[in-house]
Every structure is written in C-alpha cells, then in structure tokens.
Amino acid sequence: MASSSLLEGEWEVCNDNGFVYKRRKRDTSAATHTVAPPPPSSYPAEESRLSKELRKKALLQLKDKYSREIEQWEQLVLMLQTTREKAESSIVDCRQIAPSGDEARPPPALQDSACNVLIDDLLFQVEAQESILQDLDGLCATAEAICDAHEESIRQSLFDLPVWADPLSIMKDLSVLNADNVQEE
Secondary structure, eight states, rough: OHHHHHHHOOOOEEEHHHHHHHHEOOOOHHHHHHSOOOOOOOOOOHHHHHHHHHHHHHHHHHHHHHHHHHHHHHHHHHHHHHHHHHHHHHHHHHTTTTTTTSSSOHHHHHHHHHHHHHHHHHHHHHHHHHHHHHHHHHHHHHHHHHHHHHHHHHHHHHSSSGGOOHHHHHHHHHHHHHHHHHHHH
C-alpha cells in the first residue's frame, strides 16, 4: 500500500479546457520562488467566455485539419477513377477499331500502335501471373508433402505402440513387467 500511495502522490489530474489527463507533479518549492501564481479571477463570466472561445478555436482548427485530409482522399479517389476510365476507354477503342465492311480503315500504323501496346502489356501481365501461380503451386505441393510426411510419421508412431498388438502378447508383456516389479520389491 505504501508504494501505491507514493505513486498516487507523484501524479496530478489536470483539466485543460475539458481535456482531462494525468501528469507528474511539479516541484512546487522551486516554482513558487520563480513564478508568481496567477491572480484569482474577479470575472468568472469573462473566464468562461474566453474558455469557450479557446475551445471553439481548437475545434475549428481540428475541423480544418480533417477537411484538408478529406480533400486529399477525394483527390486520390478522383485520380484512381480517371486512370480506370483511361484504361477502359483504351480497351473500348481497341475493340471499336475492328474493321467493318466498306468503311474507310484507319492507317494500319495507328491501329497497330494503340492495340499492340495494350496487348503487349496485357500479355506481360498474364505471363507474370502465370509464373507466380506456378511458383505458388510448387510451394503448396512442397508444403503438402511435408505435412503428409509428418502426418505419416505421427500415424506410424501410434501404430507402433504395443497397445495395438494381439491381446495375448499384451497380457504376456504386462505379466513380465509385473513380475519384474515384484522381484525388485
């Protein structure tokens, strides 16, 4: 109990405009010599008004901070949407370029350049995903083989127990053990 009273005595509760927290007690002997305590307030209404203004100012600053953060997130979402729309439009453009009858065809260089870049990129992505899936398949097969071997060793150790032998041999082994214990006594 003495230690808890010492710990309680080292801390003080502070109320700073509605924010309550604990802090270590300050050395009051040194503080009284250097800094004079604030004069008692003769205007409690003025203090409460100032307190409300300070609290309102702090809350407005917090609101501005969160508003800026929300704007940043909205800009990121807008950027993501524009990149998605660009990707979708390029896919749609490649599909619309397909020739249809007597219509005038665009020069093959323009048609090829837009679609070939997209096709090459998609092909590269598919090949990368295929190699990743093959690596994962190999890792899964290795992990499964390790688990199967471990399971088999556990199963075999259980089957090797003498309990699974025929009942006559179990009785013979137990009687021999019992006879050995009796002789030692």
